[in-house]
Amino acid sequence: MSNRAAYETVLPYVREWIAYKVWQLRIPGVQVAIGYDDEVLLDEAWGYADVEAGRRLRTTDLFRIASHSKTFTATALLQLAERGSLRLDDTVGTYVPALVDGGSPLADATLRELMEMGAGVIRDGHDGDYWSQLRPFPDEQELLALVLDRGQKVPAGSSFNYSNLGYSLLGLVIAAVSGQSYGDFVRESITEPLGLRNTGPDWDPARAGDFVVGYSGFYTARTRHRLDHVDTRAMAAATGFHGTASDLVRYFSQHVIGHGTLLDDHSKRLAQRKAWSATEDPAARGYGAGFIVDRIGGREVRGHSGGFPGHITQSLFDPASGLVVSVLTSAAAGPATLIATAIVQFLDAAADADAPGTPVPADVDTSTFTGRFANPWGVSDIARIGDRLVEVDPSAPEPLVTPTRLEVVDADTLRMTHGNRFGSIDEDVTYRRDADGSVLSIRAGGGMTSEPWTIPVETPEVAAGLV
Incomplete structure (x- = not known):
């Protein structure tokens, strides 16, 4: 397959x-x-x-x-490098002279060091409350003030330090080199050529x-x-x-x-x-x-x-x-x-063709087995994954850590063949069906009955946790 x-x-x-x-x-x-x-x-x-x-x-x-933006910024810088408009080993101060004028050691950091988060730039400044919407995000002058205020916390090249301020400086570099605003350059060089009509560099009040x-x-x-x-x-x-x-x-x-x-x-x-x-x-x-x-x-x-x-x-x-x-x-x-x-x-x-368990025979309609089932102890899904049937706990944060592999025995029986042996491996899952073949219940782990379960219909406020 x-x-x-x-x-x-x-x-x-x-x-x-x-x-x-x-x-x-x-x-x-x-x-x-x-x-x-x-x-x-x-x-x-x-x-x-x-x-x-x-x-x-x-x-x-x-x-x-949000920080997906950094991939667009890095792409823009690499495009400019491919065009010969800049070199990744150029210093940031070459394009942001305010860093030189302000005596910041970051002026000597390279574009590559900022792109790789290795320039030692403070993450969000000593006043990052714009993230909590307690004040507006900084404009260019405020950004430079945040950077000039003890903006390098460790020497460039000494360690990894994720920094939003560092990537904001790279936006200033793109504007200086291209002669356009950051937004105009990424639109003309990335989003518009790809036809990404629903992607843009910031809040768009028109939409x-x-x-x-x-x-x-x-x-x-x-x-x-x-x-x-x-x-x-x-x-x-x-x-x-x-x-x-x-x-x-x-x-x-x-x-x-x-x-x-x-x-x-x-x-x-x-x-x-x-x-x-x-x-x-x-x-x-x-x-x-x-x-x-x-x-x-x-x-x-x-x-x-x-x-x-x-x-x-x-x-x-x-x-x-x-x-x-x-x-x-x-x-x-x-x-x-x-x-x-x-x-x-x-x-x-x-x-994974080498996964544990037995492939489903070609003549078996797996939809007669798959579904979501619940009892007071939890919810379990029987799902087709590749050419195998697997029992999954949808409530778990990692649903495939220890899946239970299922083998088709007959039209109303599956066998649990591989999985966590604190469970019921080597025992059967049996189906009880209505006259039309629909599943009324299954008897599975621990011999307990589970019934088909669907997500309940709720008001939007309840579903989203607003009430």
Whole structure:
């Protein structure tokens, strides 16, 4: 079975699993897109763009994708380098003379060091309350003031230090070199050539009705409240962008080696190679030049996360195979990374021809077995993943840590053949059916009965955690 065919087998369950997570975690809205080999395999939305108005979320509604902006900024700088307009080893002070005039040691840091988060720049300044919407994001003069106020906390080249201020400076570099505003350059060089009509470098008041409302988290309250959109001004290069999941899939597909027209492969490798680890473990998640470098199982992935007031987002792509996943959520602490990671794991499990368990015989209709079942002890899904049937706990944060593999015995019986032996491995799952063949109940783990279960219909306010 080809990877594409294997992925198709599990996409129906991926939809069901996401719907459950949206309900379980009371997420106001989620957009998900999956791409493979330059084709969008899934582009769907769950929940609401505006809960109070009852406006359902569409795949074309706009999220604030925040630090995804850094990948656009890095791409723009690499384009300018390919054109000979700058060199990555040029100093930042060459293009931002205020750093020289202000006596900042950051003036001598290179563009590459800022792109790789190795210039030692303070993360958000000594007054970062704009993130809590207690004041506006800084304009250019305020940005420079934040940087000049003890803006380098360690020497350049000494360690990895994630910095929004550093990437904001790179936006000033792009403007100085191109002779255009940062927004105009990224539109003309990246979003417009790719036809990304729903992607842009900051808040766009002309499209206010297309933006998804962001909501607070459950950190200090049992209910959510809405958060206003704001312009990120001089920090757009670090965190201003808006977009949709499907646009991001098309965009990151351009960064797959051997694909696209944005950058040559040499530039892509420069951006995607790991410059730093985020912890002292050299094998840990790390950073390239504008791209997070990570691993899911045996798969190398690149991409970026994003955190904006009321919006948490995550995009991942495999630069070798062309698999791309983008997940956008409209709540503080939204589980975008959890969902994106699980999707990659589901797809990889589907394509694993050597997975434990017994393949489903070709003449078996797996839809007669699959479904969601519940009893007082929990919820379990029986799903087709590749050419196997698997029992999954949809409530778990990592649904495929210890899946139970199922073998077809007969039309009303499955056997649990592989999994966690604290459970009921080597026992049967038996189905009780109505006269029309529909499932009335199953008897599974521990010999307990479970009945079919569907997500209850709720008001938007209840579903999203506003009441």
